[in-house]
Amino acid sequence: MLSMKSKCELCAAPLDYAAEAFICSYECTYCPACEAKLDACPNCAGELVRRPRRVTGLREIARRTPARVARRVKRSRS
Ligand SMILES: [Zn+2]
Ligand SMILES: [Zn+2]
Numbered sequence: 001m002l003s004m005k006s007k008c009e010l011c012a013a014p015l016d017y018a019a020e021a022f023i024c025s026y027e028c029t030y031c032p033a034c035e036a037k038l039d040a041c042p043n044c045a046g047e048l049v050r051r052p053r054r055v056t057g058l059r060e061i062a063r064r065t066p067a068r069v070a071r072r073v074k075r076s077r078s
Contacts, residue, residue: 004054008029009030011031013033013034018053023051026044
């Protein structure tokens with residue numbers, strides 16, 4: 001699972017999990033306004049791609065996965 005950052009590394013704009021954002025392979029995270037000015041990640045020169053938005057919560061994961069898997073999800077967050 002991506003460790004989703006909650007703000008842009010350049011301008012510190014808040015980036016909600018469900019907001020549009022761009023990341024590099026090292027998970028440097030940028031808002032769309034900064035990404036438009038960047039050709040590549042200024043930290044690692046890596047390619048920037050659109051971050052998948054997280055619109056569901058653990059409740060949704062638990063509902064769709066077998067109980068055994070759901071227990072593992074819960075434990076890994078505690
Ligand atoms: Zn930004
Ligand atoms: Zn980077």
